[in-house]
Amino acid sequence: MISLRALTSFSIFLGFVLADCECGYSIATGPGDGEYIFTDLLESDFIHLDLTDGTPAYGKYGWAPQEFDMSSEVARGPYGEAFTPQNVISNNIADAQTFEGPGSKGGDAGLHLVVDSEIHDGMVAGADIATTVPQYYHGTFRAGIKVTDVPGTCGAFFWYMNDTQEIDIEFLSSQFDKSNNTFPVNLVLQSKESRDAGFDASKTDSFRKVNLPFDPTADFHEYRIDFLPDRVRFYADASLLAEMNGTGVPSTPGNLQLSHWSNGNTGWSQGPPARNATTTVSYVKAYFNSSLDARQHDYRVRCKNPEAPRAVCAVPDNNATFFFSNMRNMTMNQTAYRQDGVGSSGAGQTTQEWSLPLLAAALGACAWVIGL
Ligand SMILES: *[C@@H]1O[C@H](CO)[C@@H](O)[C@H](O)[C@H]1NC(C)=O
Ligand SMILES: *[C@@H]1O[C@H](CO)[C@@H](O)[C@H](O)[C@H]1NC(C)=O
Ligand SMILES: *[C@@H]1O[C@H](CO)[C@@H](O)[C@H](O)[C@H]1NC(C)=O
Ligand SMILES: *[C@@H]1O[C@H](CO)[C@@H](O)[C@H](O)[C@H]1NC(C)=O
Ligand SMILES: *[C@@H]1O[C@H](CO)[C@@H](O)[C@H](O)[C@H]1NC(C)=O
Ligand SMILES: *[C@@H]1O[C@H](CO)[C@@H](O)[C@H](O)[C@H]1NC(C)=O
Ligand SMILES: *[C@@H]1O[C@H](CO)[C@@H](O)[C@H](O)[C@H]1NC(C)=O
Ligand SMILES: *[C@@H]1O[C@H](CO)[C@@H](O)[C@H](O)[C@H]1NC(C)=O
Numbered sequence: 001m002i003s004l005r006a007l008t009s010f011s012i013f014l015g016f017v018l019a020d021c022e023c024g025y026s027i028a029t030g031p032g033d034g035e036y037i038f039t040d041l042l043e044s045d046f047i048h049l050d051l052t053d054g055t056p057a058y059g060k061y062g063w064a065p066q067e068f069d070m071s072s073e074v075a076r077g078p079y080g081e082a083f084t085p086q087n088v089i090s091n092n093i094a095d096a097q098t099f100e101g102p103g104s105k106g107g108d109a110g111l112h113l114v115v116d117s118e119i120h121d122g123m124v125a126g127a128d129i130a131t132t133v134p135q136y137y138h139g140t141f142r143a144g145i146k147v148t149d150v151p152g153t154c155g156a157f158f159w160y161m162n163d164t165q166e167i168d169i170e171f172l173s174s175q176f177d178k179s180n181n182t183f184p185v186n187l188v189l190q191s192k193e194s195r196d197a198g199f200d201a202s203k204t205d206s207f208r209k210v211n212l213p214f215d216p217t218a219d220f221h222e223y224r225i226d227f228l229p230d231r232v233r234f235y236a237d238a239s240l241l242a243e244m245n246g247t248g249v250p251s252t253p254g255n256l257q258l259s260h261w262s263n264g265n266t267g268w269s270q271g272p273p274a275r276n277a278t279t280t281v282s283y284v285k286a287y288f289n290s291s292l293d294a295r296q297h298d299y300r301v302r303c304k305n306p307e308a309p310r311a312v313c314a315v316p317d318n319n320a321t322f323f324f325s326n327m328r329n330m331t332m333n334q335t336a337y338r339q340d341g342v343g344s345s346g347a348g349q350t351t352q353e354w355s356l357p358l359l360a361a362a363l364g365a366c367a368w369v370i371g372l
Contacts, residue, residue, distance in 0.1 A: 019332035020322060021313035023303035025287040026312070027140050029226065029233065036228060037112055037312055038139050038287040039299040042131070043323045045283050046111040047099050047332050050090040053128070059132030061337040066128040077263025080123040081270065087114040089126035099321045108146055110280040113260035115153045117275050124272045126261030134161065135295065137253040139288025142224045144320050146280045147171045149217035152271025153262045155279040157223055161254035163199065166190035167232055168225050173277065174270040178218060183212045187234045187241060191248035206248035210241045220282050222318045238317040253291035256284065285323070302333045
């Protein structure tokens with residue numbers, strides 16, 4: 001006779017998951033290094049998601065275009081920066097299965113972040129979007145980006161808490177040189193050390209300028225930040241570009257942001273651009289541990305046995321068309337921020353609407369890496 005107790009342990013031994021990935025999403029960072037598991041996700045498919053659709057409930061899809069000015073003094077350039085929601089343009093493809101080609105407004109499909117060439121009132125208009133909940137703690141953060149080829153702007157994909165807790169990937173279009181195939185990307189941890197160096201991270205060991213093995217203006221590529229407990233890793237198309245450790249590694253949760261701007265600073269953004277410059281974002285995928293009590297509680301309830309088959313799902317590398325949230329049952333109990341009619345919907349997915357006041361905009365990113 002089999003006791004109930006034996007039956008129970010038998011089913012635990014077999015493993016039992018209600019839905020795939022209920023215990024999270026994993027990355028393997030390389031030989032000799034372990035696996036990291038993250039409990040939550042944010043997947044934003046900007047080819048199909050209209051961030052600026054007719055009902056602009058604040059932060060509807062977990063993101064909000066930012067509106068704020070930085071004076072030239074604060075921006076530390078000859079011009080100020082005017083971050084303008086109108087310079088954030090969703091250029092979508094209607095067919096949910098199509099991921100490449102022109103959007104409905106012409107030009108590359110995706111989220112256009114535009115820097116204007118014309119100066120108004122001493123300000124250069126640019127674009128910035130930020131996540132609405134600063135819950136992004138350790139995680140792997142990925143963005144598909146095609147960088148402008150118009151010289152004179154700074155485009156950034158970054159994680160931001162404050163000016164000494166910040167992880168940046170920054171493209172300076174004036175640094176690109178097609179004639180000798182030189183396309184650098186600037187990788188930065190803004191830390192107490194960079195603050196002490198006058199916010200010039202280049203004077204610290206948490207700044208690297210790395211040449212990309214491709215032309216980032218010719219096509220979309222995946223840029224990736226892995227924010228791990230003891231280090232930060234930067235990747236392009238799944239190839240490691242740099243690793244940084246030490247006291248510059250942030251110790252708090254923060255927000256994700258994408259921005260595109262110019263202030264004419266000859267040491268950094270240069271510009272303004274001679275014509276409107278567009279950097280296009282095709283997606284952001286974030287797999288992360290949330291700092292929100294509610295999300296941590298949900299995880300503990302949802303995750304019965306992390307050892308069970310399919311309880312943890314491996315995050316594919318550099319696949320622009322793969323979204324867990326387009327698969328059945330792989331995002332149960334996640335906040336999926338879906339747009340009606342796009343993709344299939346799995347059980348337990350919730351679309352959450354946020355109605356917070358506009359975030360106090362971050363001053364972050366490239367502005368502080370000056371005087372090079
Ligand atoms: C998801 O998985 C659960 C448990 O296996 C199942 O009951 C449900 O029908 C699945 N839902 C979908 C949409 O496949
Ligand atoms: C994320 O949170 C889960 C659940 O608490 C934990 O098991 C995992 O180790 C955490 N991941 C990292 C990289 O700290
Ligand atoms: C540049 O952007 C501004 C503001 O959005 C717009 O008025 C202007 O027509 C644009 N210029 C070009 C050449 O598209
Ligand atoms: C940023 O946040 C960290 C952690 O909360 C704090 O120690 C640090 O002083 C903050 N830095 C600034 C510039 O506010
Ligand atoms: C490419 O050319 C630029 C401008 O002439 C020069 O500054 C840069 O050092 C060159 N890069 C390489 C790798 O040769
Ligand atoms: C930090 O990185 C350096 C250079 O890659 C390495 O030599 C050092 O061992 C690392 N320190 C820790 C604590 O991982
Ligand atoms: C990328 O993901 C899509 C969608 O799931 C899949 O059809 C395709 O086979 C994947 N590509 C690669 C190279 O794995
Ligand atoms: C997750 O499931 C719990 C329990 O059913 C529920 O209270 C919570 O709202 C769900 N969270 C999300 C984001 O769906």
